[in-house]
Amino acid sequence: MTDDITGGGREGPGSQWYDNEAGPLVRPYAMTGGRTRPGPTGARLDLIALVTLAADAPDADDGALGPEHRTLIALCATETQSVAELAADADLPVGVVRVLLGDLVELGCVSVSRPVPPAQLPDERILREVIDGLRAL
Amino acid sequence: MVSEKSDATDGDTTALALKILVAGGFGVGKTTLVGAVSEIRPLRTEETLSEAGRLVDDTDGVDRKVTTTVAMDFGRITIRSGLSLYLFGTPGQDRFWFLWDELAQGALGAVVLADTRRLADCFPAVDYFEHRHIPFVVAVNCFTGARRHDAPSVLRALDLDPGTPVVLCDARDRDSGKEVLIRLVEYAGRMHTARLLDSVR
Ligand SMILES: Nc1nc2c(ncn2[C@@H]2O[C@H](COP(=O)(O)OP(=O)(O)OP(=O)(O)O)[C@@H](O)[C@H]2O)c(=O)[nH]1
Ligand SMILES: [Mg+2]
Numbered sequence: 001m002t003d004d005i006t007g008g009g010r011e012g013p014g015s016q017w018y019d020n021e022a023g024p025l026v027r028p029y030a031m032t033g034g035r036t037r038p039g040p041t042g043a044r045l046d047l048i049a050l051v052t053l054a055a056d057a058p059d060a061d062d063g064a065l066g067p068e069h070r071t072l073i074a075l076c077a078t079e080t081q082s083v084a085e086l087a088a089d090a091d092l093p094v095g096v097v098r099v100l101l102g103d104l105v106e107l108g109c110v111s112v113s114r115p116v117p118p119a120q121l122p123d124e125r126i127l128r129e130v131i132d133g134l135r136a137l
Numbered sequence: 138m139v140s141e142k143s144d145a146t147d148g149d150t151t152a153l154a155l156k157i158l159v160a161g162g163f164g165v166g167k168t169t170l171v172g173a174v175s176e177i178r179p180l181r182t183e184e185t186l187s188e189a190g191r192l193v194d195d196t197d198g199v200d201r202k203v204t205t206t207v208a209m210d211f212g213r214i215t216i217r218s219g220l221s222l223y224l225f226g227t228p229g230q231d232r233f234w235f236l237w238d239e240l241a242q243g244a245l246g247a248v249v250l251a252d253t254r255r256l257a258d259c260f261p262a263v264d265y266f267e268h269r270h271i272p273f274v275v276a277v278n279c280f281t282g283a284r285r286h287d288a289p290s291v292l293r294a295l296d297l298d299p300g301t302p303v304v305l306c307d308a309r310d311r312d313s314g315k316e317v318l319i320r321l322v323e324y325a326g327r328m329h330t331a332r333l334l335d336s337v338r
Contacts, residue, residue: 048154048223080152093183127326133216134319
């Protein structure tokens with residue numbers, strides 16, 4: 001599926017669906033080889049799922065990695081990042097980041113933790129911490 | 138289901154992320170509020186037009202699908218290392234409702250911004266969170282020129298469940314925005330405790 005990447009600039013038949021109100025039309029999936037869904041391990045990553053660089057991540061120069069993959073790795077290198085932050089900082093749409101992260105997970109470059117469901121979370125101690133933290137802001 | 142926390146012996150070493158939504162009608166101050174309390178950045182999500190416009194065309198894979206960008210506000214508040222609040226300003230347009238479902242999933246709670254000059258604009262958001270049992274507070278953005286309403290009258294006008302917090306705020310003011318978030322976190326905690334008690338009763 002990834003072997004017919006033709007980069008940007010291709011005029012697809014879908015271009016006629018231009019819709020002013022909806023914002024500019026883009027072809028953000030060119031860099032994912034047209035894949036709009038992550039591979040099985042990337043599943044549907046939550047916007048606040050946290051992405052951590054794997055300690056034993058393979059070399060970032062790995063030929064399988066595109067520039068956007070490397071951008072994401074660089075962003076995770078300093079600290080754990082959420083999916084939303086990666087998208088905002090890399091200036092990539094969320095769906096693209098999900099696909100790229102799916103690749104990185106499969107390659108063992110990063111690990112992604114599912115957010116703790118709030119039904120299990122609001123541990124009183126943590127909420128207290130949040131409230132105190134907000135006050136101190 | 139096993140939570141992340143149980144993987145670690147010390148809860149403090151596990152990074153936690155909490156999601157709060159900021160919703161409300163057009164131009165009610167969502168972007169302003171997120172920007173007042175956090176470092177705001179635009180977040181682009183892209184949706185295939187088939188999804189947005191219901192032109193179902195899922196047969197030939199996705200290579201040719203044209204997408205449209207939907208921008209959301211996004212801000213992070215770092216409470217401490219390993220504990221952050223993430224704020225998402227929901228797109229105001231009705232046609233992007235399907236985005237809300239993803240945003241709402243796993244949210245700690247929501248802030249519904251309201252403008253008393255056009256209160257009805259926040260009905261859809263109120264309905265949405267009520268139906269999904271997502272704790273929310275109504276924050277009345279006190280625009281200059283708008284008549285001051287007291288919280289109880291807003292509560293009645295919106296026909297809210299009696300316990301729902303209504304806070305008057307100035308979305309431009311950081312302290313005011315912080316107060317709104319604090320009220321929400323407190324309320325979410327109370328709702329959660331109440332549900333826990335219900336479930337063991
Ligand atoms: N006087 C006053 N103006 C405000 C206040 N909050 C927001 N505004 C102004 O109202 C306008 C709309 O605010 P936004 O924060 O962009 O509203 P929004 O909900 O993000 O709007 P959309 O994303 O278009 O739905 C801006 O010009 C703000 O400066 C307030 O508390 N008082
Ligand atoms: Mg806005």
